[in-house]
Every structure is written in C-alpha cells, then in structure tokens.
Amino acid sequence: MTKVTMTVNGKAVSGDVEGRTLLSAFLREDQGLTGTHVGCDTSQCGACVVHVNGKAVKSCTMFASEANGAAVDTVEGQTNADGSLNVIQQAFQDHHGLQCGFCTPGMVMSAAALLKENPTPSEAEVREYLEGNICRCTGYHNIVKAIMAASGQDVSAIAAE
Amino acid sequence: MPRDTGIGAATLRREDVRFLTGTGEYTDDIVLAKQTYAVFARSTVAHGKIKSIDTSAAAQMPGVLAVFTGDDFVDVGGNPAGWLINSRDGEPMKEPKRPVLAHGKVRHVGDAYAAVIAETVEQARDAVEAIEADIEELPAIIDMNAALSSSTYVHDEIETNQCFDWGWIEDNREATDTAIKNAHHVTTLELVNNRLVPNAMEPRASIGSYKASTGEYTLHTTSQNPHLTRLLISAFVLGIPENMLTVIAPDVGGGFGSKIYHYGEEALVLAAAKQVGRPVKWTADRTESFLTDAHGRDHVTKIELALDAEGNFLAFRTDTKANVGAYLSNFSTATPTFLHGTLMGGNYTVPLVYVNVKAVFTNTAPVDAYRGAGRPEATYSIERVIDKAARELGMDPIELRRKNFVKPDQYPYASAAGLEYDAGNYDALMDKMEEVADISGFEARRKASEAKGLMRGLGVNAYIEACGIAPSNLVGVLGSRVGLYDAATVRVNATGNISVMVGAHSHGQGHETAFPQVVSDMLGIDASTIDIVHGDTSKIPFGMGTYGSRSLAVCGSAVVRATEKIIVKAKKIAAHMLEVTDQDISLNDGVFSVEGTNKSVTFGEVALKAYIPHDYPLESIEPGLEETAFYDPANFTYPSGAYACEVEVDPETGKVRVDRMCAVDDFGNVINPMIVTGQVHGGLAQGIGQALVEQTFYDEYGQLLSASYMDYTMPRADDLPMFQVDHSQGTPCVHNPLGVKGCGEAGAIGSPPTVVNAVVDALQSGGHNITHIDMPVTPVRVWEAMQNAK
Ligand code: FES
Ligand code: FES
Secondary structure (H helix, E strand, O other): OEEEEEEEOOEEEEEEEOOOOEHHHHHHHHOOOOOOOOOOOOOOOOOOEEEEOOEEEEHHHOEHHHHOOOEEEOHHHOOOOOOOOOHHHHHHHHOOOOOOOOOHHHHHHHHHHHHHHOOOOOHHHHHHHHHHOOOOOOOOHHHHHHHHHHOOOOOOOOOOO | OOOOOOOOOOOOOOOHHHHHOOOOOEHHHOOOOOOEEEEEEEOOOOOEEEEEEEOHHHHOOOOEEEEEEHHHHOOOOOOOOOEOOEOOOOOEOOOOOOOOOOOOEEOOOOOEEEEEEEOOHHHHHHHHHOOEEEEEEOOOOOOHHHHHHOOOOOOHHHOOOEEEEEEEOHHHHHHHHHHHHHOOEEEEEEEEEOOEOOOOOOOOEEEEEEEOOOOEEEEEEOOOOHHHHHHHHHHHHOOOOHHHEEEEOOEOOOOOOOOOOOOHHHHHHHHHHHHHOOOEEEEOOHHHHHHHOOEEOOEEEEEEEEEOOOOOEEEEEEEEEEEEEOOOOOOOOOOOOOOOHHHOOOOEOOOEEEEEEEEEEOOOOOEOOOOOOOHHHHHHHHHHHHHHHHHHHOOOHHHHHHHHEOOHHHOOEEOOOOOEEOOOOHHHHHHHHHHHOOHHHHHHHHHHHHHOOOEEEEEEEEEEOOEOOOOHHHHHHOOEOOOOOEEEEEEEOOOOOEEEEEOOOOOOOOHHHHHHHHHHHHHOOOHHHEEEEOOEOOOOOOOOOOOOOOHHHHHHHHHHHHHHHHHHHHHHHHHHHHOOOHHHEEEEOOEEEEOOOOOEEEHHHHHHHHHOOOOOOOOOOOOOOEEEEEEOOOOOEOOEEEEEEEEEEOOOOOOEEEEEEEEEEEOEOOOOHHHHHHHHHHHHHHHHHHHHOOOOOEOOOOOEOOOOOOOOOOOOHHHOOOEEEEOOOOOOOOOOOOOEOOOOOHHHHHHHHHHHHHHHHHHHHOOOOOOOOOOOOOHHHHHHHHHHOO
C-alpha cells in the first residue's frame, strides 16, 4: 500500500492504494465518485475519461499512484459554481446527446478537452476526436450536434430534434 | 421546437441532469454495508466434461468466505425458456436444464462452473485462479450444419442438437411449394444474418443481500424488467417466495435486449448472500460480457420469392437455421419463430408465406432477442430478395415495392403470415422518403463520387415490424408462458402532486420524461408535479418491463387507463364539492368545473378532499386518490417505414462509407419527438454497425476471437453520418388509447438491408456483377467479391 495525494475537483484528497489500483478504481471506490464509469478492460470505450492536469485521460489506463500530486477533474466537478449545468452539459441536454447516460461522463469530459484544444471544431473534427469514446445508444448524431452547439456554432441546419 | 410538457412536446429529459453531473446510480455504483465480492470461474473450453473441481485450496485463500460449484445447485431449478415451440410433427421443443452453475459439462467458453466470494474482488479473483478444475475437452459443436449431423451433443440427455423444427404456416406449405414451382420467376438468395453482441455500455452487475431476521432477499441488478427477473428466480430457479424477494434495477446503462433475461449470476449472488450473511456483489468485466451476455441474430437463411410476369409477388418461402447457443435463454425460442416467421409477408399483398426454422444448439453463448429480435432477420431476408428480384427483372426497386404494397384501403389487412395489420400507409412513407432522401438528386451525387474515383450506390427498403407483443390469450395459445400486459398505478398525493408507478423500466428511453407528458396532458396539470417510479418490485404493482418497443404502447396504455380511473373518481369528488352530479363536471387545464356556471374546484383541492374527507360522501366514494390498471393489448402494433441509404465504395480497398442515411417511420402518434428521433438514431447506428463492421467470430474450437473492443468493431462517431429522420407520416394505431406504435427497434430493423442494397448497387454501378455480400460488409469481403466477380 502506498499513500497518494491529489486534488480532485479542486479538493485535496488522499488514500492508501495498492500498486495495481487504477485511477478509475480510486475515484469510484475510495472517493465514491461513481460518475466516472468503467465500460471495458482494454482502454477502448472512454466511459472513464477524466482530466489529469487539464488533459483528457482514460482513468482506467493510469495507476492511482501515477496521479500522485496531480490535479484531477471528473464529471462531478463540471457544473457551474451555482450548481447549474455548464455549457457543454446544457448542450447535451438541449440536443438529447445522451440516452442511458453510461457513456455520458466520458463524452462530457472528452468534449471539454476537445473544445479547449479546438474551440470551433468542424463535424469531422468532432467525430475524429470522439474516436476513443463509444456510445451504443445515440448513434453519435446528437452528441456531435451538442458539442458543436456548445462551441457556439449554429447547428440549426443539422436535422432538428 | 415546442417546449410544452404535454403529448407531442419535445420536452427535455429530466433524467439528463443526474447523468450529466455523474450522479446517476447504476448497479455497480451501489455500495451496501459490509458487501463482499463474487468472481466466477469460467470455462476456457467450449465443450468439456467436468471430471472434478477441487476448491479446497481456493477456500483457504486470504479473504475467501465461500466457494460454490454446480454441486451446490443440483437441487434447485433451471433458468427456463419463456416460450414453448412445437415442431412440425407436434413434438414439443427440447428444453435441457440451464443450471445456475455448470454441472457435469461446460457448454461454451465463459460458462461458469464455480464462484468465489471474498472480502475484495482481487482476493476473489486470486482464489478463482486456485480452483483446480479437471475438465476433459470434448469436440466443440460450432457450425449449425455440423451440429445437426453430429453424434456429439451439446446436451447429451436430449440426443440431438436440434431444439425444434418449426413450420409457419404449416397449412400453407404445399400451396407455397406449388406457387414457387409454377411461378413465372423465382428469385433465390442465401444469406447470413450475422451474430451480434449487444454491448450495452454498462456491463451486467448484481448485488444480492439477505436479511436473516425476516428471511427477505433483495437483488439489485442490471435489468430491463425486474418483475420478470423476480418471477423467474422465485417460481423456477431458487424458489424464494415472491413476497420475500425484492428486485431493484436502478439506472440501467443500456440493454438492447441483453438485460431482459435472468442470468445465473443473479441467482448465485442471492444464494451466496444468505450463506455468507453479507451482501454479495458481482460486476462483469467487458470480456465476461462478450462471453456470457445473450448474443443476437445468427441466422442462416435461404429465401425464395416467386413473382408473376408483371412483378406481383406470389409467395415467399424461407428456410432458416437459427443458432440458440448452448442453453435456451428466456426468449430465445420466440425470437426466430413468432417474432420472425409472422413478419415474413412484409408490407406486401403476397398471398402465400411459408417459413421453416430449425433451432440449433451449439457450444456458443446463448442467443436471444437483440434490438429488433426476429424482425430485423425477417426484414433483411425480404428486402434483400426483393432487391435482387428487381435487378433480375430489370425493374426499379421502389416501383416493385410500391406495386406490391398493402394499400391504405385494405386495413385491417390479414397477412399471409397470420397477422392482422391495423393501420399504415406505405406509399406515403415511400413518397416522404423519396423527398427527404432527395432520391432525384442521387444521379448527380453518383457522378460526383465517380469523379473522385468512388463507386456510389443507393439502397432502399420498406419494413413493417410488430411491437407490443400481445394479446396474452393469443400468445398463450401460441406457446408463451407469460402474459404480455403491463401495469401502472397513478397515485395522487394529498397535496396534489402525482407519483406514477410503471411496470416498464427505462434503460435509456427517457420514461421519466415521456410518461409524465401523457398524464400531464390528460389531467391538464404541469408535468413537473408528476414523477415516475420504476425499477423496484416493492414499489410498483407489477410489470413486464421494457423490450420489444412496448413501453409506451403497452405500459403507456396502462398509464392512460389508470389516469382515466383517477379522472372518474376525481369528478365524483368534485361533483360532491360543487353539489352537482359527476356528469355535469368537466376537467380542463387541471380545473373541474360545471359547464355554464362559474363553479369550479382545482385538481389540488379535489386531491386534498380525497385525503381529508370531511364533508365527503363516504358511503359512496372511498377516500384516497390512487388507481391501478393492467392493460393487455388487443393486437400487436405495426410500425413501418421506408429507408434510403447512399454509400461510397472505394474500388481500391473495398472500404464502404455511409454517406447518407434516411429513415422515414410511421410510429403512429408521437409523445416526445425528440426522444423518438434519438431512438431512431441509435437503432440506425446499430443497424449500420451490423451491416458494415460488427462481427462475432467463434473459431472451430469455440473460442470467441472477438471478445473485446480490440477485436469486435463497434460503430464509432467517425463511421457514421448525420441521419435524416422523419416521422410525419404516422397512421395512429387503432387499438390502443394513445394511438402509438413503438419506436425503439425500427432503426435497427430497417437499416441493414438498406445498407447492403446500397453496397450491391454501388458495386453493380462499377461494373461488378455481384448480387450479394454477407454482413458485415467489410473491406476484405468487398474486395474478395470484386476479385471473384472478375
Ligand atoms: S473503462 Fe476506460 S476506456 Fe473503457
Ligand atoms: S447514452 Fe448509452 S452509451 Fe451513450
């Protein structure tokens, strides 16, 4: 067991972890932050995406000990200060970019990272960026639309509803 | 976009807020006090005789609390099939026992033969490694043809690998044969409907708990239908009295059919919880999901279509082998039969239909209903063979379909496959599809593709499907062992807000938003004061759950009936308050009033009166305002549609890209168009996935070579286009109160043949004489087909 310390959503946390404890498990089990989901065991689905020092990371590919000293952000910390949905979350709701919600935390975190890198991505750029996030429910149409809307682009030409 | 909250409004989903903020509660998110963990020992061979299992070392491992094997469950029941199919000779199907843990033999890779319960997952996993199982490998039965001629049996006690040999409609058999023999033209197509893995993004998970002081069990589980799971565990598997077992399915992260069924892991965690005296949790990893979730499709089919000289359809004859895998999953026998054979007339006025289905046991994962369940298989066969016929006869594929459509004045229409279609307008759907898909612009787009060196193809189809399977007394005659109604309770609280307990259970469909829209519309009160309770057998009356696009058509109808009862009673109370008779009362916008007067009381005042019944006609009306309804539909509902797809095929690589995908569907009336459109999108993605990329591959030894996302290709964002979706041509269902039909599966039913028709069209346009390529139409398959056609 080693002790790790990090900030999660701006709050200092620490815990004792085994060498093999993944960051995803640390967040879910030690920290009770179950918004970060685990959908696979081969780092393919992206349900577990969080930000580590501002970069999108699949938290199932990183040991908790590797995040020692890092600033970690999860879906639980994404709302505006008053608790309302942030612009990306609101766009996902407005454009029905989620159904069962299981892929959603990873999608929201990936979208945030994308828009930081590329504030007005094209449809093709959004689709390409989401290569590492699988959604089985939505067919991606409304996710792509939501992310483009969140970037301030006019999506009214993309089929309604 | 309307932002009202009643029927027809694109109301935003209230459940989204918790999902978007990471505060949803899925089964694996739940932590019960002192919970322990189960890990299963699973077979690494497809078929083997269990000679011995030595668990003594495992039991001594750190943290281990209990170890179970098949021996511990020999005295309990098996997980049953929910539908009895009789073979053509009248013999009932073969139903070998499906035990909680494998006993005697293991029958597919992933078949669980032991389980360890430990303090931590890691300890349980380590202990599973220490189990010594002596399993003698037997020849694996994988190919269906080989299975039927083999003298090695998946289940030795039945001495065959054939589950049943079903004919539909047997009385049509000879006439169909004759029609095909004498027809002007017969088009024949042999095809494979590829096996798919449902791949809900949330893996299955279950937590069993037991309270020794009362004998009560609770199961938290990833289920589309908690009551059915309770019924199966209680009545068939463990024999726990239903009133001693609560099944709770919290937020469920997708299902697509795979979470309808009861699985052995659910029984194991309950039995284990009692033995260790603490909750027991199991969560599948993705590999376990691939190996053990019920798969979908897996049909091998020969279809023939007979036509006269004018292109009128005379008969469809279909011969199908359907893989049921190693054990019968709960609906596995209904899927290739009554959900498939009965749809083999399609949207057409064909006089004769005959279907033969042989269901085959193999050493593979059980196969059951997956989004569409039987109807995609039917639609794919029909719409591919029609396309081939059009090509052979030199007819336009749209015109050939139109020529044979059931026409609007023919409803109710008795199909040759035994169904009665209640409403539809296939020509209107085709018209709309031609407009939305801009069929007239196709040739210009083809030229543009050709200028880039790509072959472009257009594929169309028309489909009909059957949802909300019913009525119970008919399906009972046909072999169903369950009723197919649903139930709802509308509870008006004293302060006027409303809880609606529904038997349907959302796993992504937005029930918490859509059902209140119905009640809001009927009572004229704001939907924000109405909420839905679902997924907990202790809180809702009963329910058959969510599958087969049935939630709104069946459970929604129960909600309507219960709300109607509320209105009847509330009007009586209002009549008393206003000193008139209830016939004088009308309800508008949440206010009960007496016509022609200014006398009125609000819905809230009536509710309060019902719970504080001072000055209340107790002799004729009970206090309280709560009503329950069970609704058993009179017929299936019949959504239908017309789809178009345009693909570009790269002649160098064989790579297919879907450029345009248009779905025009008739869902009858629509409650929330935003949700309906989303359902179509998801279905389209799964259908395109089936057509182009998804491939489940068992090798000859029964090893599942596609058991991870490295090997099983899931459709990703950059595999798909934006979709064109329209549902403006609805013809309301005539037999349910909302006039709704169901929209959950349509996209997955209509799209696969559309895509493959488009690929064949593209290849033909490039001068390749190719009439069929099996799904998934991968670059390798396209490239090989082009080489072989040279
Ligand atoms: S759980 Fe991390 S990528 Fe799937
Ligand atoms: S919303 Fe269900 S997996 Fe994306």
